[in-house]
Amino acid sequence: MSDMTSAADAPRSPGRPRSVRADEAIVEATLDLLAEGNSVETISIEAIAARAGVGKATIYRRWPGKDALLTDALRRLKGNPPAPAGRSVRDDLVVLVSAVGHHIDPRAARIMPCLVPRVNRSPDEYQLYQSIIEPRRALMREVLRRGIRTGELRADLDIEVTMAMLTGPMLIQRVLRWSPDLDDAGLPERVVDGVLEGIRAR
């Protein structure tokens, strides 16, 4: 799966010994520079190489260019995508919704909101941002389609809007701290159950 590609899997010259430590140093340097306020536009391979203590050629042996390196580095912030168990649709949605806006790396809080204003101006950055979130959206879409097939979910489901209904509350609460009246504990379950059941009286 393309979204599982990590620095360690990046292409390198045949015969060259694998250097996981250099990969790590390059990704860490990239994330440090972003967290210090450098933008995706202004960050350079030169600066990353200098910070990582490697030559530019070492970076280009591992990544074809800046975009590929940034994509790997930004994915690293989120860790691996969650793995739903594949039994109940409700439980799988809770697993996926729990991962929304959840970052394993504290630098994410400084890096991710700064991407937002840029994403709306630059097609390249929009593409980069979509390449990070689309694999997770694809997982959720698959669970919803399975729910339709098994009869757990309505056959006429509006899948894309449903994904926004599941994702939106978590993102605004975790990223924007939208409501002071919503605790994070138990929120994924409340969102999934709210979306499943609807609010109309029956």
Place this chain on the structure above:
Amino acid sequence: MSDMTSAADAPRSPGRPRSVRADEAIVEATLDLLAEGNSVETISIEAIAARAGVGKATIYRRWPGKDALLTDALRRLKGNPPAPAGRSVRDDLVVLVSAVGHHIDPRAARIMPCLVPRVNRSPDEYQLYQSIIEPRRALMREVLRRGIRTGELRADLDIEVTMAMLTGPMLIQRVLRWSPDLDDAGLPERVVDGVLEGIRAR
């Protein structure tokens, strides 16, 4: 209503002639400075006065301090809160949801995302941000409570989560351009109907 307070209603010395034009110039100067990248923390009354072509005293006659002025100015970006008709809960929710993430002023796209990273660091800025969004949240809460009273909505409704389910999809789509597969046209109706009906097969 406190959220309807605008620069023109701000307190001023008794007997002093009302100067709507000075009020306007001060608010416009504030929004221009924010849109140019000045933060809520670093912007000063001095800079606003200089940009508006007024003395600091003119500002202090109208607003008790920087926070009150910023709150008025930021509210101005969004225009007046929507006025639901008060007949069907579904129609009222469509009106309120349509206004989410909708700004009447193009400077908002540069100002609002930059508030986000700051909001999570500074209690003052969090308070300011909440003072802008809470009046709109209160309108939505009132429509949901009315729906429970009239029997249109379920009696055991999780009101705070429902508000996040209605607001979240619009905010992530309009502010983050979250999904390339969701058109803005018709989105408020699709979100409201999705939240009303739920996704579980019945």
